[in-house]
Amino acid sequence: MSATRMLSVLCAAALFGAPIAAADSSAARVKEIPAFGLGTWLSERDEVAHAVEYALQNGYNHIDAARIYRNEDKTGRGIAASGVGRESIWVTSKLWNYDHRDAEAHAAIRKSIEDLGVDQLDLYLIHWPVAFVPGEGTKLDKKTSLVDTWRTMEDLVRAGLTRHIGVSNFAKRDVEAILDICTICPYAHEFETHPYLQQQDFVDWHREVGIKVIAYSPLANTNPIYHRGLPSILEDPFWEKLAEAKNATVAQTILAWGLARDTVVIPKSSSEKHLDANLGALDIKFTDEELKEVAKQDKKVRMSNPGKNWGVKLFIDLDDPSTESSNSNEEL
Numbered sequence: 001m002s003a004t005r006m007l008s009v010l011c012a013a014a015l016f017g018a019p020i021a022a023a024d025s026s027a028a029r030v031k032e033i034p035a036f037g038l039g040t041w042l043s044e045r046d047e048v049a050h051a052v053e054y055a056l057q058n059g060y061n062h063i064d065a066a067r068i069y070r071n072e073d074k075t076g077r078g079i080a081a082s083g084v085g086r087e088s089i090w091v092t093s094k095l096w097n098y099d100h101r102d103a104e105a106h107a108a109i110r111k112s113i114e115d116l117g118v119d120q121l122d123l124y125l126i127h128w129p130v131a132f133v134p135g136e137g138t139k140l141d142k143k144t145s146l147v148d149t150w151r152t153m154e155d156l157v158r159a160g161l162t163r164h165i166g167v168s169n170f171a172k173r174d175v176e177a178i179l180d181i182c183t184i185c186p187y188a189h190e191f192e193t194h195p196y197l198q199q200q201d202f203v204d205w206h207r208e209v210g211i212k213v214i215a216y217s218p219l220a221n222t223n224p225i226y227h228r229g230l231p232s233i234l235e236d237p238f239w240e241k242l243a244e245a246k247n248a249t250v251a252q253t254i255l256a257w258g259l260a261r262d263t264v265v266i267p268k269s270s271s272e273k274h275l276d277a278n279l280g281a282l283d284i285k286f287t288d289e290e291l292k293e294v295a296k297q298d299k300k301v302r303m304s305n306p307g308k309n310w311g312v313k314l315f316i317d318l319d320d321p322s323t324e325s326s327n328s329n330e331e332l
């Protein structure tokens, strides 16, 4: 890692905690979520282990996993093969919809821990604010409320299975319902946000209430299952021009903007070239004028909304144009 890159990682550490291992192991534990992580959704089972191993050996220290990605065992192999100490890696996983009940949640987190090959998780998220009846497909579980599930999540912390808990894909009112009752409160909220779905007010509100924002799909519609009808953001003339001015790639510039607004970014890649290049985002800064121009580029386009498949209205009071071309995440 270059000296400039190391300095940038340390600057990000000042914002988000310490992502870099120090010599003393007790001091080295990753205390807060690192600002830059590796996504693993749609990472092929025969590619993800190498991607994780390569990433951890080349500057990454944060892996975003989930049981529903069906690759946590291979992700765990990558973590082990990297040779990087557990104390230097932040590992997030997520509770799937059919595991919201108490017994299922305990079994699910234990399975994720086993597959990922770790002692405990750093962060465990309720993947969606939707509970299915266990063993009955996508039949909605009307008996298990989000508050019930949150109390179960708190038990997982008390049992030492995860250091922190959080939510994902929640509407503001769902987060507020948790804040009203929590004794261990949400550490982070992972949701879709990128230049085409900025949701700045929602991001700002999380800062006010002390919940970190993890920006998923930080490269907007670069994920190939998204918005086949919308031109790739990587070819968007606004971003091409801004990237040129920074002497950077469009992907690096977009990720740098995610960091500049104090969100944690977790781009997925299985390519060594992209894994290396994406870290270059840590070296890019913006002027206030540039940030104002980026704010004008919000298209308010949501890429991911499986609620349509589940018969659930998600993202209440948030940007969700639910266009015909919007992807409904059949993969999940």
Ligand SMILES: NC(=O)c1ccc[n+]([C@@H]2O[C@H](COP(=O)([O-])OP(=O)(O)OC[C@H]3O[C@@H](n4cnc5c(N)ncnc54)[C@H](OP(=O)(O)O)[C@@H]3O)[C@@H](O)[C@H]2O)c1
Binding pocket: 038, 039, 040, 041, 042, 064, 065, 127, 168, 169, 190, 191, 215, 216, 217, 218, 219, 220, 222, 223, 224, 234, 251, 252, 266, 267, 268, 269, 270, 271, 274, 275, 277, 278, 304
């Ligand atoms: N909580 C949730 O419900 C939720 C939902 C969606 C995503 N997530 C998390 O967020 C992560 C990231 O989101 P995402 O996977 O949807 O989208 P993304 O990270 O924004 O985009 C991933 C796509 O971009 C490509 N890519 C990466 N770097 C690139 C570069 N420098 N140049 C060109 N293409 C590049 C990747 O291909 P290559 O592999 O070929 O590089 C991949 O196809 C997921 O993997 C997952 O961990 C969470």
